[in-house]
Amino acid sequence: MAAILVVDDSSAVLKIVRLALSSQGHNVITSNTGEEALEKLKADVSIHLGIFDFNMPGLSGINLIRETKKITKNPKFKLLVLSVEDKPDIISNALFNGADAWMIKPFNNEQLIKQVTELFGSDASL
Template identity: 30%
Template sequence: MAKILIVDDMASMRKMVAFTLEGAGHTVVQAEDGDIALKIAREQSGFGLVITDVNMPNMDGITLTGELRKLPSLKFTPILLLTTEAGTDKKMEGKAAGATGWLVKPFDPDKLLMTIKKVLR
C-alpha cells in the first residue's frame, strides 16, 4: 500500500479522504494548505501519491502541483486534484502544472479507490 499526502483546507474533507484511504490499507499524511504540504514533501520521502484540493489559502493546489513537480522525489509521483472545480479551463491549468488526474467533490469512496489503484500501477 502507498504513503499518500492529502491536502485540503477543510478538516472534514481531509478526515473523510483519510478514513477511506486508511480503510484500504494506505498510510496517510495530512496538510491543511499548499504551504504546509510543500514543507512536508520536502521533509519526508516515500509518497506514492498526492491528493490535493484546488482552492486553498496560502497556496492553491495547482501552484502546489507545480512546486511538487520541481522536487526530484515527486517528479513522477501521481498527483490527483480533488475539488469542486469542474471547468475545462481549471482542468487544463492543473494538467499543465503536472496533475495526473481530476476528481470532483463530493467524492465517491469507491471511485476514489479505483482511481488510486489505476494511478499507483
C-alpha cells in the same frame, strides 16, 4: 501500500479521505495548507501520491502543483486534484502543469479508491 499526502483546508474532507484510503492499507498523511504540504514533501521522500484540493487559502492549487513537481524527485510520484472546480480550462491547466488526474467533489469512497488504484496501476513496488 503507499504513502499518500492529502491536502485540503476542510477537516471533514481530510477525515473522509484518510478513512477511505487507510482502510485500503495506505499510510495517509494530512495537511491543511499548501505551504505545510510542501514541507512534508521535502521531509518525506516515501510519499508516492499527493491528493490536493485546488481552492485553498494561501498557496494556489496551480502553484502547489508546480512546486510539488519541483520538490518530488520520485519519477513514480502521482498527483490527484480533488476539487469542486469543473471548468475544462482550469482542469486542463492543472493537468498541463503536472497533475495526473482530476476528481470532482463531492465524491464517494469507492470512486476515490478506484482512482487511486488506477493511478498506481500495477506498480507492486509501492
